[in-house]
Amino acid sequence: ETGVTQTPRHLVMGMTNKKSLKCEQHLGHNAMYWYKQSAKKPLELMFVYSLEERVENNSVPSRFSPECPNSSHLFLHLHTLQPEDSALYLCASSQDLRGWYTFGSGTRLTVV
């Protein structure tokens, strides 16, 4: 596989559930990102990892917990989410922190 792959594509979860989103890139990139996309809002940067080290956390609530075990994989662990967390969650990668991003197809999350 090539590019940035996100799984699952769709996820419905209750507010008390715990789930994880997965992102995998086969581009040899060193930086990975999580973005949240809600209706009528700009893309919101959530987390940035460079060489598996978190370099930015944009005031994201602790119910979102990222994990980057290696430069090819990025996870977003979710627990006790709220309905307003329903959105499209996009993963992206870049060669380094200067490069332009390649996005995955996203996970459409619905919190009920």
Next chain:
Amino acid sequence: GQQLNQSPQSMFIQEGEDVSMNCTSSSIFNTWLWYKQDPGEGPVLLIALYKAGELTSNGRLTAQFGITRKDSFLNISASIPSDVGIYFCAGQLGYGGSQGNLIFGKGTKLSVKP
């Protein structure tokens, strides 16, 4: 935080028409990018601009990096139905650290004229 003003927010196109959209900012950017997002998919890079005044084409798409480095525009010539989608501009303030993070506009939604 930094913001990009992207306009128009939405527009209707008729096949064969030319389309223009732009992004402006109060900040100077080192890089301007244009992405397109189809329904249910992630944004896909269309054009990247790295130098003030640069004019770059990708098929029927042409984008320019404004001379002041505070704006960019995207033109689509002779639009076709598959051009519908949401177009995002993105800018990069600098290199490295948080300066390298992309800042996105709110998008321009292209729809087919009824």
